[in-house]
Amino acid sequence: MSYLTGEFNCKLDAKGRMMIPSDLKKQLPEAEKEGLVINRGLENYLVIYTKREWDKKLDELSKLNEYDRKAIQFVRYFTAGATNLQPDGTGRVNLPKNLLDYAGITSEVVLTCMLNKVEVWDKKAHEKMISNEPENFAELAEEVMGNKGKGRDE
Template identity: 40%
Template sequence: MLNITGTYECKMDAKGRLMLPTALKKQLAPELQDGFVVKRAVFNSCLELYPMAQWDLLMQRMNKLNRFNKKNNDFIRKFTAGVKIVEIDTAGRLLVPKDLVEFAQLEKEIVLSSAINIVEIWDKESYENIIAAGGEDFENQAQEVMGDIMEIPDGLS
């Protein structure tokens, strides 16, 4: 299972290209050959970069949805809106499609943030704002989401 780690700042040029930081590129090295999918995030104004293997797993799951159920069909359409297959070139650059740059309001300063098995692509200011917002809410959310997990095989808490 892929487990990407880290938050990285980088710059995007006027053509929408960004250079992957070396540490992130090393983590993604096994995935570089197969390519990536970039899409709009569901809950935030950022983008999500899926290694192709992770995208394929997600699509297998979504393919089980009944397309004759309108809610499912509408969800699939919205979830896959703007999806693009992208590659990281030999120089380690990723070209972000223009429509997705506009969606995420990406400017020159970018943050690449690991989200377990994908990478979120944020405008730096938007990322800093969302991280700074709701400190007390995060405490409650952490307790609600992680507080009941009891299985700790390696003894960490």
């Protein structure tokens, strides 16, 4: 699998349409044929998946216990608002108003590639999130990535 790379500044038109940047479009060759899926993020941002990646997420969710209340609640909130996006002939996608409202997105947007998905942020919210970078990023890296190999040979 190839991972997505880049950060892109975009603007929405009055109808909530966004042009997919050409550098990002090149990384999503299947988008024209299969479409994309946009959904709410875990915080106040949106997430765009390729149809293939979205189906993988749904496969994971389908394995959860359908009688477990927390699992049901998680699936309900995770999939709430999920919408298929089909780029038009010029490469624009229409972002649903209910999702734009959820993320507080008005007109200026930052698209941030995160491995196999694209986060869609309101520009001001993205700037605030980025400005909260930990003072010691090395400590965070050690905490998250430092024990990657531990326990394999034990």
